[in-house]
Amino acid sequence: MNIERIRQPFIENFPGDFSNNPMQRNTPKVLFATINPAGFDKPELIAFNEALSQEIGLGKFEDKDLNFLVGNNLPDNVRTYATAYAGHQFGNWAGQLGDGRAILAGEIINEAGKKTEIQWKGAGATPYSRHADGRAVLRSSVREYLMSEAMYHLGIPTTRALSLAFTGEDVMRDIMYNGNPKLEKGAVVIRTAESFLRFGHFELMSAQREYNNLQELADFTIENYYPEITSSDHQKYKDFFENICTRTANLMVEWFRVGFVHGVMNTDNMSVLGLTIDYGPYSMMDEYDLNFTPNTTDLPGRRYAFGKQGQIAQWNLWQLANALHPLIKDEKFLENTLNNFGTYFWEAHDQMLCKKFGFDQLRQEDEDFFTNWQGLMQELQLDYTLFFNQLVKTTQETNISEHFRDVSYIILNEEKLAKINNFIKSYRSRLELNSISQKESLAMMEKSNPKFILRNYLLYECIEEISHGKKEMLEKLTKALENPYQEIYPELAAKRPSDYNNIAGCSTLSCSS
Structure with a gap:
């Protein structure tokens, strides 16, 4: 990779703390603090996003690049730092926060002039770690690596993931905050974005009454990311x-x-x-x-x-x-x-x-239609993605009861199936108002409704495999998420199995990572 091209325009434009001190502390009147990644002796590559690397201007991966992917032995041109910001957490003002597990390498510009920031997540403590260790565990790193790429391929604005690697060390975490901590495998993910600037960066400057810095930050953001x-x-x-x-x-x-x-x-x-x-x-x-x-x-x-x-x-x-x-x-x-x-x-x-429904335009009566649909979905516990996938496949000859029977997470009796039948009748009546052809309507639905989504139980299975040295599931999910509007693996386009209903990491999670 061509990491010699990385530069640091952010720290060139704003006041910062250059002490390279990872101890947790307040850093008033600055927007960043320089900090070196922790360094890891036995890193191991899990995944590398070759297409993204080429796109942003880093080029092909070579074995010697593994050190960079975990923040080891960095070249002189890379001056690493963490940014300070504030925020409201669960509705309450939390004061100064910052990049507690994220360390920025800087920015790279590709041949087309597109700017991309590069950031390690899980590479060690920063002044903003709030008494934490700045590390990340395998499960959270896999989840970020895969889900950010899944969102990108779904067509949703997102940060992206360049690499995923074991650090070679274990990290202690209490996954459900219930007093049962255990050691988990540590990992680092490199994520990229046009910019990682958050609402909280502006909140911090305003709360500290640093209005000159606030204005300079706004001017910097507008000039670099809002050319319109x-x-x-x-x-x-x-x-x-x-x-x-x-x-x-x-x-x-x-x-x-x-x-x-x-x-x-x-x-x-x-x-x-x-x-x-x-x-x-x-x-x-x-x-x-x-x-x-x-x-x-x-x-x-x-x-x-x-x-x-x-x-x-x-x-x-x-x-x-x-x-x-x-x-x-x-x-x-x-x-x-x-x-x-x-x-x-x-x-x-x-x-x-x-x-999603294939309607040509929004009509006044659609508000009631959507409300009735939401009520049906919740009452019958219908799978959101699978419902629309089945709707796309519905024809006049379809046996509605059989067609939608397996889309629910509860057993559908005749009364409940009758409600689905009645809804489909109202749906067909609404489609008759369309001024577009059935073919155009279906094309609209297929573009709006993914056939594959990255469900938590699939991520859970993938994390379990990787932790045991296997990558088959990782490779399969990567291919599926890169083509979410195609049914490449029908077995992955299925409801969450009931076996996973109460397993941490499948139905519910904590903020622990």
Whole structure:
């Protein structure tokens, strides 16, 4: 890999702490602290994303590159650092946070001029580790590596994963926070993004009343990542905030489209570029449930449940609005923009559902149709992805009862099957209002409804295999997630087996990693 091309424009533009001290501490009036990765004596490569490496300008992998993938023996041009940010966690102000397990190598520019930041996750402690060790375990690293790539191939804005490697050391973790810690295999994942800037970076500068740094950070972000903004003065920052709101709303709609539940939508886990970031206790949804949260830490309140993600995104944007107020200085504008978020989100959400159902356009009566559909899905515990896959295959000759019988997580009696039949009748009546052909409608549905999603039980099986030195499942899942709108492995497009219902890591997870 051509790691000599990596550069550090962020630390060249902002004040930082150059002491290279990993001890946990406050770092006021700076945006980053230089820190060296811990270094690992016996690393072992698990997976490398050759296509991504070529795309971002790093080139082909060679055996000597393994050291770089875990942060060992870095060249002189790579000056590593962790950034400071703040945030609201589960609705409460948490003060200074920062990259506790992430260390940035810097940025690389490919031949087309595209910028990509490169970051280790799990390579050691930083000043922002909050008394933790900065390491990551195999299970969380596999989950981030595979899921970020799965989201990319689903067409959803996201960070991406370059590599996955064993560190050669064991890490102590209490997976369910129940007083039963155990040693797990340590791992490092390299993730990439156009930028890892978060709502929390701006919250920290504003909370510390570092308004000059706040403005410089906003200017830096606009100049580098929002080329469409050409205005000046206060209007520039208004346009910036409006763009973040739009990107965030669009991201939430995409999560709803595929049934992704983030699990921990704190403001420090929200990207100002509208990317899916920080894959922790996430889950792809199995049975449809607006109240589903995969995060045990989110119980019993379910703040970050599937159906609340749009609402929480708006709440998080209110916090960002407060942070940017010193630059925008227009309360009415901020209030109107945030109130308009809900209108924009729900219209985009319903337009998305139209495509999933193959409707040509959103009609007034569709609101009742969607409400009835949601009620049916929840009552009968129908699998979100499999329901739409079966809907795509439904014809006039289809035996509806048999066709949808195995899509539920409960036993469907005749009364329940009759409800599905009645819904399909109403669906067919709605399709008759389309001004597009049946072929065009089906094409729209096939583009909107993935045939393969990366379910938690599949990840669990893959992690178990890798921990025992096998990679067959990893290779199979990688191929499937790269082609989510094709049915390459029909056996992977199946409901979660009941054997996995109560296994940690399959139905629910904690923030432990």
